[in-house]
Amino acid sequence: MSASPAVRPSYAVVLRVPHARRTFAAALTGRLSYGIVPLSVMLAVTRASGSYAVAGTVMALFGATTVFLSPPRAALIDRYGPRRALIPMTAAYLVTLALLTLALERPGAAPAAVLGALAAAAGACVPPLGPTMRAVWGRLTPDRALLQRAYSLDGVAEELLFVTGPLLVGVLVGFAPPAAGIVVGAALMACGMAAFLSSPAVRAVPPGKATVRRDGGALRGLGRPVVAIAGVGLALGVVDLLVVAFAELHGQGSGGGSNAAWVLAALSAGSAVGGLLNGAVAWRAPAGARLPWLTAGLGLTLCGAGLAPGLGTLAVAVAAAGFFVSPTITTAYLIADEVAAPEARVRAGAWVNTAVNAGSTAGTAVAGALAGRLPVGVCFAATGAVVLVTAAVTAVTGARRRTSDLVPQI
Template sequence: MTRTSPPVVSVLRSRHTAYLLFTSLLGRLPGAMAALAIVQLVRSTSGDFGFAGLITAVYVVAGAVGQPLLGRLIDRLGQVAILALSGILSFLAFTGMALTLEPLPGLAVALAAAAGVFTPPLEPALRALWPRLVSPGPQLKAAFSLDAGAQEIIFIIGPLLTVVGIAVFGPVGNLLFAAGLGLIGALAFIVNPAPRAASAHRSSRDAAHPGIRSPILMPAVARVAVFTFGIGVPVGALTIVATASEAARDSDGLAGWILAVNAAGALVGATVVGIRPLGSTPARLLTVCGLLLAVGYLPLVATGLPTWAYVVVAGVSGLMLPPTLGQVFERISQLSPAAALTEANGWVVSAMTLGIGAGTLVAGAIVGAAGTSVVAWVVLGASALTALLSLSVLPRRASVTE
């Protein structure tokens, strides 16, 4: 009897997939390194944490704006040209920011915005390629889950690389190091034949479908973007919850453990659905996955748990993130026209980024005003919002079988 390989294994064995996944993750590293790198650079110069927060927020918001815009350009002009140009411009903007931060802080803020706007949209670019690289059905589901799980790896590696980069290159050199990794990843990604083939295919496709409108104007795509914003909120709030828990328990390093174990839980979730993809359609599963993700964060309400148990439930809260994101990516690939798929993926990337930012901002404001005693209410509020926005993608009668 022939043993069939798990779908995730067959995905990694498919031509180009492992290379594209690796180079995409390499190119995305600045997104996981930049926030800490910028804060540490400001700390080494002016030491103004308010300014550090401002310039970091400008970078993050600009990145959320840039992803769908660059995605739309990719859909029109192809991956190779846009990824190469945006990679170079983002690298130059990072370099300028690092060099002008102390003498010209206003210019540094503008360059931080440019670095964010021109962040190469490798995440949506890869997701637009998955339907071309693997077979529909279990393989495609596994590819999207693998992509979501691999994303967790860079948010574990990114901060560690920042620590190493600062030790080796100093705060300024570390920011250039992060930017250089992003540029290398983007250029390595487009060397592969698959992005070039997609760019060549785009020309004939555009001739057949001229003037296609932005996918975010499609109600179904917009609802998925709103849903994705919702699942980002508790992810962002967790940073504040972890920090507040560390302070309340007077346990140095606890926040790092909570976040690391949460990411490890997400990797476990990604592995499970990579081996055994969820059987139903994304149209049916999105709301269920969103509700389960919201429920998974609720044990963090029990702030009186022993420290070890609290760290364990942080891992449980991460389990559903990759399966949920996998459904998002697959649903977007179903809803968006092929000629606008990169832009559509760019919108959900931006929605997730804004959700994480909103969760961190609001949770930080609440804990800052009321103290660590309100952590349970922060978790409840974030989970409730996720559950509420999960209802926005309940399948309509006419579209259940889409």
């Protein structure tokens, strides 16, 4: 669907859509919790247990249930509607965070197994506000050109939240215990969710059909964006660790950590710029045709990062790689919205989310195994090559899908 000739799609037009600003602001308030709670939990567990091993295990449990149970949580929203599913989900999330905060109140008071169980339970209940908001965007902006800008704006704002959240935690722990960050994150989720669910745009979303859970066709065609975005997530997980390793090798004295922070900030800045420009362009090619090219752009720039001789050039190379990150993710969300049945849009977005996060987790593990055995430049190049292979697979499967669509069905 093309944009209406009477109104040129823009970010201002997106925010002028009835109920858009109110709903989006509420969703962002709740989603800021995602940037605050994980770091606060890690710091609080480390302080209470005195063990990095315990903190790592607890965070692994929290991350695993958050990521891999996201599609089932999204399925509940598709099945019962946002209000009926998100209210009990949010209540369970807040209760488990409260119990975890109490367990962390005194160092050594709670066994590691209890902390792990509470963290896993909290992760299992995390409300999927991001996928739900994107599904609401689809209802608010049925025009495809306007939806592209809405998704781009949403993606850039979410990335900024994940930068802002840890910064707020850093300020908070300067005068309060780390567990206070869990309380702040819970309060943001409670306030944001209450405002989100009271929005007329959310109240208007009907529950899905009873047959959705058994209808595999509702998500047919989702494999391409999921595969591509898993490659992007893998690259992000690898780059985070490789930048730290590169900074330690090329930094002077103890400045490796701060240098790595600046390089990773360049990655985020490049992603934000790329996302905003991607949303502002009136693309002629469909999202399915753009996805492999954007993925390939990320792969090529990562290969180039492997040639960087110093921190300055690495920052430029990483910023160039970031330029493709947000557009690729946004395009994947657009494809997911296109191929999913209307009653399965939250699940479709959740699968893309899961692919990014699972790929990032795997990438961090792979980078940790390779960084000590291979030169950092080789690791960058290898990561870029993997992303290029992902782009090729995405292009081939897309061509096959277009060919099969042309074959008459008998």
